[in-house]
Amino acid sequence: MALSLSYFLPKLAVCLMILIILCIARTDSEHSCDDNESRLKYTLNESSHCRSVTDSDKHLIGSLEDWSFANSLLLDTFPIDKEKKNYVREVKDAIFSVVLPTPLQTPVKLVAVAHPVLEDILDLHPNVTKSEYFLAFVSGNTILADSTPLSHRYGGHQFGDWANQLGDGRAHLLGEYVNRKGERWELQLKGSGLTPYSRRGDGKAVLRSSVREFLCSEAMFYLGIPTSRAVSLVVSNDPVWRDQFYDGHPKIERAAVVLRLARSWFRIGSLEILAHKKETSLLRKVTDFVIEQYFPTIDPTDKNKYLALFSEIISQTADLIARWMAVGFAHGVMNTDNFSLLSITIDYGPFGFLDKYVPSFIPNTSDDEGRYSYQNQPDIGIFNMNQLRAALWSLMDREQKRQSEVVLRGYVDIYKRRFMELFRAKLGLFGLSEQDEYIVALLLKIMEDTKADFTMTFRQMADLNLRDIENDDIADELWALKDLHAHEQWQEWSQRYADRIHENGDEDTDQHRRDRMNAVNPRYILRNWMAESAIRKAEKDDFSEVRTLLQILQNPFEKQEIAEISGYAGTPPDWAKKIRVSCSS
Ligand SMILES: *[C@@H]1O[C@H](CO)[C@@H](O)[C@H](O)[C@H]1NC(C)=O
Ligand SMILES: *[C@@H]1O[C@H](CO)[C@@H](O)[C@H](O)[C@H]1NC(C)=O
Numbered sequence: 001m002a003l004s005l006s007y008f009l010p011k012l013a014v015c016l017m018i019l020i021i022l023c024i025a026r027t028d029s030e031h032s033c034d035d036n037e038s039r040l041k042y043t044l045n046e047s048s049h050c051r052s053v054t055d056s057d058k059h060l061i062g063s064l065e066d067w068s069f070a071n072s073l074l075l076d077t078f079p080i081d082k083e084k085k086n087y088v089r090e091v092k093d094a095i096f097s098v099v100l101p102t103p104l105q106t107p108v109k110l111v112a113v114a115h116p117v118l119e120d121i122l123d124l125h126p127n128v129t130k131s132e133y134f135l136a137f138v139s140g141n142t143i144l145a146d147s148t149p150l151s152h153r154y155g156g157h158q159f160g161d162w163a164n165q166l167g168d169g170r171a172h173l174l175g176e177y178v179n180r181k182g183e184r185w186e187l188q189l190k191g192s193g194l195t196p197y198s199r200r201g202d203g204k205a206v207l208r209s210s211v212r213e214f215l216c217s218e219a220m221f222y223l224g225i226p227t228s229r230a231v232s233l234v235v236s237n238d239p240v241w242r243d244q245f246y247d248g249h250p251k252i253e254r255a256a257v258v259l260r261l262a263r264s265w266f267r268i269g270s271l272e273i274l275a276h277k278k279e280t281s282l283l284r285k286v287t288d289f290v291i292e293q294y295f296p297t298i299d300p301t302d303k304n305k306y307l308a309l310f311s312e313i314i315s316q317t318a319d320l321i322a323r324w325m326a327v328g329f330a331h332g333v334m335n336t337d338n339f340s341l342l343s344i345t346i347d348y349g350p351f352g353f354l355d356k357y358v359p360s361f362i363p364n365t366s367d368d369e370g371r372y373s374y375q376n377q378p379d380i381g382i383f384n385m386n387q388l389r390a391a392l393w394s395l396m397d398r399e400q401k402r403q404s405e406v407v408l409r410g411y412v413d414i415y416k417r418r419f420m421e422l423f424r425a426k427l428g429l430f431g432l433s434e435q436d437e438y439i440v441a442l443l444l445k446i447m448e449d450t451k452a453d454f455t456m457t458f459r460q461m462a463d464l465n466l467r468d469i470e471n472d473d474i475a476d477e478l479w480a481l482k483d484l485h486a487h488e489q490w491q492e493w494s495q496r497y498a499d500r501i502h503e504n505g506d507e508d509t510d511q512h513r514r515d516r517m518n519a520v521n522p523r524y525i526l527r528n529w530m531a532e533s534a535i536r537k538a539e540k541d542d543f544s545e546v547r548t549l550l551q552i553l554q555n556p557f558e559k560q561e562i563a564e565i566s567g568y569a570g571t572p573p574d575w576a577k578k579i580r581v582s583c584s585s
């Protein structure tokens with residue numbers, strides 16, 4: 001049988017683990033101050049009720065009053081929409097519109113905090129989360145004195161078609177923070193009200209989609225995948241009408257707000273809108289800014305800098321998508337407006353992680369054509385890179401345009417190389433061998449035929465000693481491998497795998513291989529049923545499971561007792577099969 005890469009790249013022609021301190025998100029009942037569900041509007045810049053503290057070890061800032069945004073590079077660099085009134089419109093010759101978040105009307109509650117983000121990125125002491133000022137800040141109910149909230153104008157290709165102006169329809173960029181490591185981060189609220197880009201939306205986000213974004217962006221970070229981050233999740237009782245499955249049954253849900261962070265929120269669509277509207281000098285300005293700020297390896301005086309940028313983004317995007325594939329992640333809405341120029345994962349909507357290995361898995365149940373299925377992601381990457389190329393077109397000369405085609409074609413090789421590197425590591429293999437592609441492809445075929453659990457297959461593979469593989473001796477508790485074992489080609493595969501492990505050399509031991517594999521194959525991912533279970537409780541005002549999941553997913557490679565008790569490394573429960581991923585968010 002001829003198996004090649006094209007098997008698992010159907011149409012494509014073909015971690016480092018971060019050690020973290022477990023920071024359990026504090027429960028709201030522990031907070032003396034957020035118990036107070038008073039209505040907070042733009043009135044709260046007086047001192048908080050909670051004590052200000054500074055942690056002498058980490059030099060964390062103990063009070064939000066002592067914390068401030070940096071001077072905004074975005075405001076200094078780009079033209080701002082002259083219209084200051086907040087109504088839906090087409091915006092021209094501007095990159096941002098100034099617009100205030102809409103305060104929530106009912107009491108707000110801080111229900112989860114990602115402490116590593118709070119402390120390691122924002123330099124804030126955990127005590128600040130107890131203050132009403134912080135609560136008001138992260139819910140959009142107050143803005144800091146030095147903040148000019150912005151909504152970003154962008155366009156994009158949705159499901160393959162040009163969609164014209166889109167933009168931040170419910171997000172507000174509060175400001176840029178430069179932390180003590182010298183990193184500049186953009187803080188953005190999501191679910192914070194209407195903007196000039198809201199189109200027909202209401203500017204709000206519901207609790208379930210906010211829980212998913214909050215948890216998944218953190219989970220991805222700890223899986224070692226480039227992503228935006230989230231620091232807080234706030235919920236209110238403001239009613240939001242949503243027809244969750246677009247089936248004519250709208251119901252009232254609760255409004256929630258997530259404060260999320262990225263080094264930059266610029267997207268492919270940020271450039272596309274300018275190219276489409278022929279605002280070429282602005283297009284050049286944004287592109288130059290992106291190069292100077294985020295691509296230090298590109299010389300800003302190089303006449304080929306736009307080609308160099310394109311080439312960098314091609315590699316980084318191929319790398320990102322290979323990483324998604326290696327953890328079984330499907331983004332769900334890879335429109336060009338949801339695709340970062342920095343190749344980080346952004347805009348978590350109807351995403352999903354594979355349970356069983358079904359390459360045609362489509363996380364968005366309304367995506368009937370499966371455009372954004374798991375297996376299509378590498379191809380969509382090419383489509384999106386082609387749109388980026390079109391957006392940069394007017395900045396390139398004839399020769400550069402020609403070369404950009406060659407660069408684009410290089411995507412496939414870069415992707416394939418990264419994919420193989422990641423899967424070799426998942427299998428604990430050193431070096432390169434001719435048979436590696438076959439070994440990976442055959443394993444994936446067996447996994448597909450037997451519908452084996454993607455995550456646990458790789459995780460449990462590490463528990464096999466070389467002798468177990470050679471003798472085809474699989475312990476009963478390795479349930480994911482038991483599924484594979486029944487396949488007619490399993491014997492062939494395990495012999496090849498055993499032979500290949502021998503090529504690692506004599507110094508490699510079972511224990512070393514196991515440690516390496518366990519450092520790249522997570523034991524816990526945010527399975528849909530886990531998110532769903534936490535959301536059901538959250539909708540009844542119990543956020544304990546959201547916080548527990550956050551804690552577990554901050555350490556996805558380590559076996560954790562509470563996770564084991566909850567069955568997070570076991571077969572998904574029966575009810576999980578019936579879950580449909582919510583589409584409207
Ligand atoms: C809660 O807010 C109200 C109104 O602002 C205030 O009177 C009350 O003292 C606050 N309670 C606490 C516990 O901070
Ligand atoms: C809010 O902050 C400004 C500037 O820091 C200050 O002048 C003003 O008095 C503050 N308002 C309240 C109500 O504390």
Ligand SMILES: *[C@@H]1O[C@H](CO)[C@@H](O)[C@H](O)[C@H]1NC(C)=O
Binds near residue numbers: 051053054055127
């Ligand atoms: C944080 O606040 C608590 C009580 O509000 C206090 O006991 C603790 O010492 C504070 N932490 C620091 C580092 O000051």
Ligand SMILES: *[C@@H]1O[C@H](CO)[C@@H](O)[C@H](O)[C@H]1NC(C)=O
Binds near residue numbers: 157347350
């Ligand atoms: C992705 O972009 C589309 C528009 O193309 C938007 O409707 C959708 O909300 C975005 N997804 C997320 C998760 O923000």
Ligand SMILES: *[C@@H]1O[C@H](CO)[C@@H](O)[C@H](O)[C@H]1NC(C)=O
Binds near residue numbers: 365367583584
């Ligand atoms: C899911 O797919 C449908 C059909 O293409 C699309 O209209 C919808 O916007 C998608 N959902 C999200 C959240 O993007």
